[in-house]
Amino acid sequence: MRKLAALLTIFCYSTFFIANAQQGTYQKKESGVSITYKNTPYSIDQQLDITFISDSIVHVKSSPVERTVSPSDELILTDTIFGNSPVISVKEEHDQLLLHTVGLEVAVSLLNGQLVFLNHEGDTLLQEAPRDAGTFKLDAAGGDLFYRVKQDFQVDPQEGLYGLGQHQNGIMNYQKRQVNLLQYNTEVAVPMLVSTKNYGILWNNYAITKAGDTRPLLPLSALKLYAKTGEEGWLTATYLNKEHPDEVFTSRPESDIAYYYLSDLQKFPENIDLSKSLILYEGAISSPLSGLHRLHFKYAGYVKVWIDDKLVQNRWRESWNAGTFEVDLSFEANSKHTIKIEWKPEGTQSYLGVQCQRPLASAEQQLFSFDSEAGAGVDYYFFSGQNIDQVIGGYRKLTGKAPIMPLWSFGFWQSRERYKTQQEILAIAKEFRERNIPIDNLVLDWSYWKEKDWGSQDYDSTRFPDASGMIDQLHQNNYHFMISVWPKFNEESSTFDAFMNKGWLYRRNLADGRKDWIGEGYRSTFYDPFHEGARKGFWDLLNRKLYAKGVDAFWMDASEPDIHSNINIEERKAVFQPSIGSSTRYYNAFPLQNAKGIYEGQRETDPNKRVFILTRSAFAGQQRFAAATWSGDIASTWEDMKDQIAAGINFSMSGLPYWTMDAGGFLVEKKYHEPNDVDLEEWRELNARWYQFGTFLPIFRAHGQYPYREPFNIAPSVHPAYKSMIASIQLRYRLLPYIYSLAGKIYHEDYTMMRGLAMDFSTDKKVYNINDQFLLGPSLLVNPVTKKGFTERSVYLPNDISWYDLYTGAQYPGGQTIQAAAPYERIPVFVKAGSILPIGPILQHTEEKTSIPLTLYVYDGADGIFALYEDDGKSYGYEKGIFNTITFHYNQQDKELSISKRKGQYADAPSRRTFNIVFVDANQRHGIEAMQTKNAHRVNYTGKPLKIKLQ
Template identity: 30%
Template sequence: MHVTALRRDADGPLFDAGEHRLKLQVLADDVVRLVYTAGDEIPDPESPMVVEQDPDGEWALVEREREFELVTDALRVELDRETGALTWRDADGDLLVREPDEGGKSLVPVSPEDLTVGDHEVATPRESLDREAYSTRLDLEFDDSEAILGLGQHEGGVADYSGEGQTLYQGNTKVAMPAILSTGGYGMLWNTGSLTTFHDDQHGSYVWTECDDALDVFVVAGDPDEVIAGFRDLTGEATMLPKWSYGYVQSKERYEMGEELVEVVDEYRDREVPIDCVVQDWQYWPDTEDHHPNFEEWGGPAGDWGQWGQKSFHEGRYPDPSATMDALHERNVRLMVSIWPNMLAGENYDEMSDAGHILDDEDVPAPGNEQRYYNAFSEEARDIYWNQAKEGLFDHGVDAWWCDSTEPYDPTWTLPTAPDPFALAKHTTDAFKRVFDPGYLNTYSLHQAKGMYEGQRATTDDKRVINLTRSGYPGQQRYGAITWSGDIEATWDRYRTQIADGLQFTAAGNPKWTLDVGAFFVGDGPSWITDGDFDDGVDDLGYRELYVRWFQYGAFLPMFRSHGTDTPREMWRFGEPGDRTYDTLVKFDRLRYRLLPYLYSLAGWETHRDYTMYRHLALAFPDDEDAHDVGDQFMFGPSLLVCPVTEPMYYGPDSEELSGKAEAREVYLPEGTDWYDFWTGERYVGGQTILADAPLEKLPLFVKAGSVVPMGPQIQHTGEKPDAAWELRVYPGRDGEFDAYEDAGDGYDYEDGDYAFTPIRWDDSADELTVAEREGSFPELVDERDFEVVVVGEGRGTGVELADPDATLEYDGSEASVDVER
């Protein structure tokens, strides 16, 4: 390859690279797009993933004897004239990442049509499959000291992808996100919808995509938060979810009638246990005379599942859906309803089929293919789907969507035993390729989320869109979607690995992730994917212990939601007041609600500042190499270090008592700061591993010195006591700050500037707390609020309960300060 400069466009230089063209498109000073193509034209960056871009970076091109150098204020990109190898450096010239000396870009022609499986009509967002396409490969050389994060949610609990490999495709419990974030000061996002593999293993160090128009990669320079901000600039802002969605969400498989939903909420209210949402899982729809076949051969249940996918309520079990919604809303609780992309029978199926938007998927391996999926790649089909959901559910007052099975195919059910990862990848992606354009097989969920978001936004701006979905892709955060990890099983190992799996998802740029607290499958079911350890469910003391630990962890996720099958999930099913398990569940539920001012501020930062609340330690402490491979701890916002207990201490399955287990776990405290034990106030120096006390009632939880953590009153729902005083817990040892965020809690007026930040500052040397002038306003704003300042120390300002304040500051929106004696 010999590279010559072809022309200098306004957005960056174009090079001739023999049979190919190479474009370095400067989208911003810290974002440069690499396009390597066999065509003469450079495709626009916009795609289902990438929003419209307006390149505005300043750049210069320096020509030397052996290389070209593209220079911006944040990046220096060297291009070898002889080999075409690219080297990426920061503004100071320090190496970020590079291709091998001989170059690392390759394109191999492929036919999208030939990559499909079987003889089917294939769904595509393009005009046809008849186009030039390529499998692409980009070889890279990583530094031994950097951690590689991202790639989405994959099973295994990998904390650092250095030295690892991963196949990116969609599946139940697997979410593809073609992005990496390095602690070395950069990130890379592939503009693809194709099957993708990442390698830093025995095969080499490279990223391969199966079917694309070109090799198309965005390189973003900066620290981890700046890289994620760059990813969001490319794929869209994370929308605000409604404030109530940050409260407790009670779900199970399943509530069977409308009055049962109200009864469950009444029980929570009677017990004074906080709750904000109850969930209606599947089979609320009408019955059908057509029964599913017996699925014993693949391990699933037999029986009548009704008009699966019909988006309307059964008239007998939900005789007045609007009245049910009213009853829930009167109790300050919302309803989330499960909807599916597949349709078995009924009016929804008939309408979609008559319009020609049911996919040609009859012989795709899946459990009983009377379920047929709609073509979410079609705008017309998405409009029909939304109108069905609106007329059958939303118009009755339904508040939130649970879009299940949005991969959408889950052929794992058809396998009798667990296959090896490569066989499973082929089995799953072959199913997708029967009906999807291979260039877009990972993007169904993105299109589905788009349809729900645009449909609801066109209907009303009074309710924020919230869509709990089982799959995800970069860009989905702009559609009000939050991904949950799928149908996981109740084992200690699965619980442990979920922590890192979720952290890798958020490191890829989408901050909205959660899981089924307690796991979906609890007992040992008939299929390999339903293999939990606790056949007796809530009656098994071993499961109660696991559930409590999972619940403690869930209290620090973007959505706090219990869900699953095989056994009940309401808190009183695990005991009564005075029982260790019940009391601990209630304690952590109440802690979640006390932290609401902190938590909702983090949500505001995610939208307005491209923040991420569920944070890998390497994202928060990129220079601390000892933090890079910690996969069972995380930062919740800037202040809280959460350390879930991931091993049993008291009971195994079948209530078998364990002996010799210490009520403690090892905790790594990142370097560069001191840490406070949230429960005792004891102070520790960072950069060390300690043995933290961890009986069942206690999740090891530490707070970074210099933190200001706002906490609210004890409440029963997120809308209660809006004008109550906030407790400001100050953790001394260094100066601190926190910008509290508030808005109306629902609706989209925040897009027009209706929100406020309240800057809170702690001067450690002066023992002075200052609340600066409020920035912004909105009609529902509480103009005056008391702040009760508590300086934390050993035995003071600890735990869930309210503390006696060291000082009280009366705030009316103008700057005010208070001296604190300690």
Template identity: 30%
Template sequence: MKTIYASIIVLFFCITGNAQNFSKTSHGIKTAANGTTIEIQFYNPAIVRVIKFPISKNYSKESLSVVLKPSKTAFAVRETGTAIILKSEKLNVIINKVSGDVTFAASSDKVLLKEKPDGTKFEPFNDTGVNTYTVSQAFILDKDEPIYGLGQHQNGNLNQRNLKYHLEQGNTEDAVTFFQSIKGYGLYWDNYSPTEFTDNAGETSFKSIVGDASDYYFMYGGNADGVIKQMRALTGNAPMFPLWTYGFWQSRERYKSQNELVNVVKQYRDLNVPLDGIIQDWQYWGNNYLWNAMDFLNPEFSDPEKMVDEIHNLNAHLIISIWSSFGPQTKPYKEMDQKGMLFNITTWPESGSETWPPITDYPSGVRVYDAYNPEARDIYWKYTSKGLFDRGIDGWWMDSTEPDHLQIKPEDYDTKTYLGSFRKVRNAYPLMTVGGVYDHQRKATSEKRVFILTRSAFAGQQRYGANTWSGDTGSSWETLRNQIPAGLNFTLTGIPHWNSDIGGFFAGAYKKSANDGNGAKNPLYQELYVRWIQFGTFNAMMRSHGTDVPREIYYFGKKGEPVFDAIDKFINLRYALLPYIYATSWEVTNKQSSFMRALFMDFSADKKVWDMNNEYMFGNSILVAPVTEAQYTPEKIVKVNEETGWNKQEAAKNAEKTAVDFTAEKSKEIYLPAGTDWYDFWTNEKIKGGQQITRKTTIDMIPLYVKEGAIIPLGPKVQFAEEKKWDNLEIRVYPGKNGSFILYEDEFDNYNYEKGSYTEIEFLWNDTAGKLTISDRKGQYKGMLSNRKFTIVMPDGLKKSIDYNGKKVQEKFNLSKK
């Protein structure tokens, strides 16, 4: 019967003459060519889904990433001798009636992307008894067309052309099957199995191990922000994070008692160094057989309620490590094991002992749970809530959300999950496990915003209140350099919250090469750490973390010493920028913006920035040029990975004995993009864009520039984010062009903003008139400031104080002409 039906379909679509070679559907059309059924679905005027599958098959799928439902979109369809052409307000989609390949063009008929002729391939594949395909789709890009995205990769490349990736989740590699082009379009390949991405002179292609169809979404945004807006419309918007998450965070592998943990916060308070968060890593649960018990079973954490209260009384927040796996003596393991919800792949930790290398005669028995199973996610939250959330834990450090997959065997991919083989859904694991925690906490309460720090991500994860960090990196200058393009490409997939371990995770080589064995006093590491913390100041999360070398500021020296003072200066700068950062967070949520912005996003007309991997914009106004090469000490290359990095026996070759003068002045080459003039953040010197300059640097300074027309608020000096109200903000205005800025405020840690409980105050700079307008305040929320003072500061030093009660105010400035 199926054979007869397929023959009728083929006959229908092969009829020539006046008959249509397609049938209309509710959101597009369906046709056939070259032995393939082709379905085009408009999700909105700028997003179109393309589905191709063998004509003898049927296909349906509920996407794990896509949350947008296809809307009623006006489009026209017409046929020519060789093509079927669909036209919406934003897109033209052209299907070749013979070959079946699809071409996408803007409404202006400018060609954006073409499928490669005969570029859709289906190779029969038996997926644990299910007959399916290895599926691939190839495209043709312009020769010199940069593309970006594909997740987080640590190879130092910004432009992803002429590269090949095995897209599979790993500790330091985050696979997202999405890229966007300088031409203003994006493409999301909606497949969750391990996938080969290839770009060469012949094609740009995705090839996935398992797939019943070639299933992808093409979106047009006109520019990078527009593409991100469409990707978030497709896969979910990013919610607001609490204000406290944007302060400074201290962590290490690991605090070994609750007293040690609390004392770190106390020492920061005693030193008057700002801090908003402390993080407890693993083994607060006890031994490896109790791995991730979601409970404080370690005797050194005997009174967790007291620990949490002490941290809160110090005006700090605590997030805690939870994993995607469980030890055999834990309650979650026993409950899930009875229901067949645990995998048998090898994961971390392999041994019940904590020695290195692992003693495999005593396996830990730790197993990964089936996060694809909704009941398993319920069980996971039940223990998370009872053991941790109900005790006042503020957020989640979801480690190993790839999950860790060690000693990989081919048969591991045959593992049965709730949604089919592990092979079929492997890359979506972080989306499912992170989403499970977010969804459950949102159901539990709207009084506290979800905050998740996680090591892995997939398309759509921005909707789950998650910040992804770059994994267990090595502590080297090369690694630091690679963080910039890694974070930018990750951001360009539409996931805005990203950071790295400040100082790199594995730092043992610096400890062993120090004369006294203290890596924090080793000048080689001190210089690297200072430069990394300066970079981290301009990430979505500022978090110091690692092993081997302690990262708390007091280990690096004391006040009055260059290294300590440099760290202190940038932590304080982070807090001064909180009003700017929080307003950027609102831009991310409300207008689909990004924290870290590749320079081409704002200066696409300047081709020199298309592949610039060592500078970026932080928010819309600040250009950041981190110092990523050693200036005071020799560079030390540390080659590690997440497995060998744990080898504490790896000795350093020689102890470096270097005389270092951290007070000396150095310099760095910087490119300032064309299209605007720039102000030096430190000196207010105005410099013309479109040129390479040399900037003097010191250990406590990196080059920062503000584009003309920018308006930047600076907050008060504080020890934690909410210590003082923003009732007397300094507003820096950078003349040269018209500009605007919206100061956003809300209750900082609940979801009332979703109900309209927030305020916006817009600042408008008219450059020709030299006039600043502070508009009427929009909105209200409980506890808002009714009256406040703004101190307006110009680059030439001119200051004016303005009293503001929510009503429009205008002020004229007579600026010096320099």
């Protein structure tokens, strides 16, 4: 509370009264203050600048007074921040400066530079911990001098904290957690945090950063270890023959399990072939401390973990693409707990590492920190709002609006790793149409070039003899065509010399002689998107070879950049050599600059055709480049499917609204390659459930390694999995009026489509940690099924509102957990009372014209509003106001639906249309499974206002 802050200030002032000369000296600016602390007793020497960008956005910068490092290039922000300065007042009160706008107050201590952010009601939103000797530590890399930078914030332990990109540990709320902001396949670093107290922090830094609990992770040996036979100091590691587990290769004590990278493989026992081994780590662990401990695992292959004989994790990842998970352990001091880890590596290169965290001390439990490897100083933006949507709106004001994606991108996409020939693609396209399976986009994955020609962007003419004709044929059949493009160049490719001679390629990976995994292996490297000429040159190459021949959209793979998988962090930084500075300073920004070049290039080349980019990694600000992000090369397992829920929600709550995943998972266990009957049925069920989940994402796409991923290749048409997948795709097209209207809100209102429950129910603390439910827009509560064989699942219905089953119309009070039916063919989805849900007909593609009316489902129990959005779906006319909205209001008391006058300049919208209106309440249970035309109010709409009584 503001009163508490004032009391603390008065206490400090009366107890530690000091002369003004011992305080910081400040200077007022047009939109803030600049304060210098030099040789003051309670502050480090620092230059502190506080600048109001708007009434609710504050920029905070602090750096040593004696500045010895160069500033970082500004990559995240747009020039939209330079507008009219807000009206602020600055008042000195005791040892504080109080800076006010109409929506926000910032109190800054003149003693030590500590900031407190308060809302207009005087409640404390967030408070810095004072900067100290650990804030700035001078460091250097590659001749680049910088500071290692750390800033602690004091947070309310009861608030929910979200965002920070996409991470794969199934964690929703980042209170008391460590998040590593490091671009990697399946991991996306976005340094934007939002809170249920309706504030946000954009940490304006591009370096690898730890967020939250930033204490160093400890080796396993930080715990007290006991061997299988009871000796203290190690676990017993037994290396067995995988095929004959009775045969022991060797056994040895191991105090640490730390096989993280290629360089660690030499630490295994001599003459051990990992591909033939099963490794057991057995014994016990204890700690001198009571409280919550945490084990952090990195793994590839099969891993099972037992604690006190209870199986707590059972995971699989392919060897080249390690995953992560965490295990929570509540210990009493010095109590011994048995542990067993079973690891079945795959291949001769596989990875397993275990680190631990001790319990947080009570004072540490109120800290949330950012600790970056490099920067010019503390640099962050603080956002406040009435809700999280407004906070994200502030973020987009600074970093750019998210354009509306083309209408076709909201339909269904089909992809696989990979279509190898032109004939194969056209055959798949034909079969979808013959089976009447709705689809809008076919995707060509990597290696369409000749083996040695990676980076040429040329099709292999022996397999794609007429690529332009192929694309024309797809377009004639109402398909769009996306193609995979890597920022990678083989040394033997036809384009290599041109890019190398202009200084546009990173050189270290070539000098190190590393080869990729294609054919005989080829030396390769990546281009430098930080170089303006290289960005333009890369787009010119894509335009000439691909876009000019009809390609509709680009899939930017390996954009971390993943120059070589599984080398350690320092080696990765060595091979990544941005032209604007050291890789240490700019490590996380590659995907941002990569997307920038494609977006700006296409908009200049073809100004009125919407750009769509799919990228495997992302960074703050990337939404302005029409970039959607998918969650990388995840595994086809139930565990990985569940982890995608929290990953996608937190990504979306980072301010980037377009997220997707490989429905079905990418990496596939060998048991599914030639499955027995049991495994085949599990594969089909897994894909059916994944499609059901994917239906409700911003982008719905199926992709993965063998087995083939088309619904008709997963199951025959009589199988319930096939029927479910087709029903999921059809439902997606019925939801298009709702989904595309949400896309309009994303641009025009800075909305977020995939929503954590805390965004709409921030006063219901029960939702803060729920990691397997989410909202699609304001109306739909989505509850994926992520366990084999389950036909019901636990669903929490947020409080203070009632909910309706989407399929049956049955009503349920909020504030309770129910066991919801989840039959094979669908997942539980509930509609919030007060919703107005537009449902369209089943289409074969997004450009299909139909005379079937739109059905509006109106759900009683609260007032409601929904704006139906329309534009041409293709151009950037909406940026100039060429779009329409029709707004529907439901008045619960009067049971009346009002339809507004059509507003807008989109002249090609139908001048007359029919709406079927279906009213749903406790007594009238109408679900969307069957068209409810017989129960509908049929309304002819000509663009003029209407009112309809519903009861």
